[in-house]
Amino acid sequence: MPARWHKEDEEAPAKSGAFSREGRDRPLAHLVLWPHRSLPRRGFAGFILATFALLCLPLLAVLGSIVLWGLLPFLMGTLALLWYFLERSYRDAQLREDLRLWHDRIELVRTDPRGRRQEWSANPYWVDVELHRAGGPVPNYITLRGGGRQVELGAFLSPEERETLYRELLAELARVKR
Template sequence: MPYEWVRKPEGASEGSEAPFPSPTAELHLWPHRSLPRRGFAWVIAIMATFLALPLLEVLGTPLLWGLLPFVLLAGAGLWLALKRSYRDGQLIEELHLTPESIRLTRHNTRAPRQVWEANPYWVVLHLHPTEGPVPQYLTLSGAGREVELGAFLTPEERTRLHGELAQALARIRSG
């Protein structure tokens, strides 16, 4: 699951998993990583092998020097694309929820950090089934702004998170 509640509810044992924490909560969200570091190395090794096979046939001929720049360009392109994907995957969203405030901090990889803060009593949690850039678009409204939460999660994960966050907000508001 590419999100987790970091702070457990009071009274919860160390090994128990609660659906939401109280009275304060901390939630971390991050994009799903479909290719682990070990897989990255395998992809590069397989790509290098398959790009080297045609070069073996033309080894020692002038044609090698005509093909080599394109092979190196293809290899470098794949390497850079995967590296950028990993760098973009370092994005993290942190949601801190206390009785006094709710604060969402988005640590971007190529842009400044973004922070939104509001009073949890006045925050409205929305799950837009079809309106929005992604299905089951999850937003928080408060302090004159509406911010998205977990746009990189799957629709099922956003739906589940909506329920957990609604319960956490209700618990904070009730006392």
């Protein structure tokens, strides 16, 4: 699953005192989510090269004739479109969701590929995590409700990954609420 949990062990702060939050600036749990990348950059270069070679193969039969110049723009246009859409897929995959949990706050920051940030925060004690098996935009749709709003989490993950994330999130929220 394209997700990574960073968890802090609970321990007494070095300077203890009533109402002191010193040393508690770091969250107890931090989840980072990103879309799955099935084709790494190195594979991208190999795929484009192999596609170019396979597109050039039929051109060998018409080498030296006027038909070559009729087919060449369409074949190279196909390769250019393939390149463009794969690059766009890489750019869209720069989406990132950061979920941070403290005893008194839960915070979700979603950064889209253009760098725009959407933020949500609430008290974890009052946050409801829901898994919508049907009826959402995607199967096993996860929402967090609290702070007067409802937000989605991990809509770009597969249904199985969202179900696993749901169980992990419930466990972490239970740990933080103690």
